[in-house]
Amino acid sequence: MIEYLIGAVVCAFVALLVVGAVTGRVRSRSCCxxxxxxxxxxxxxxxxxxxxVAR
Numbered sequence: 001m002i003e004y005l006i007g008a009v010v011c012a013f014v015a016l017l018v019v020g021a022v023t024g025r026v027r028s029r030s031c032c033x034x035x036x037x038x039x040x041x042x043x044x045x046x047x048x049x050x051x052x053v054a055r
Contacts, residue, residue, distance in 0.1 A: 020026030 017026060
């Protein structure tokens with residue numbers, strides 16, 4: 001009996017995510033998405049000119 005309850009909760013959660021993705025309310029993103037290095041402060045020095053201004 002408890003396994004049906006857990007299964008129903010999991011199915012409801014998955015259905016909620018699917019409906020949210022279809023309607024555009026939920027956006028799926030990868031945790032390993034490539035970040036823009038120009039906005040990453042750790043890469044700031046790679047985009048600086050000789051005068052120290054980031055372009």
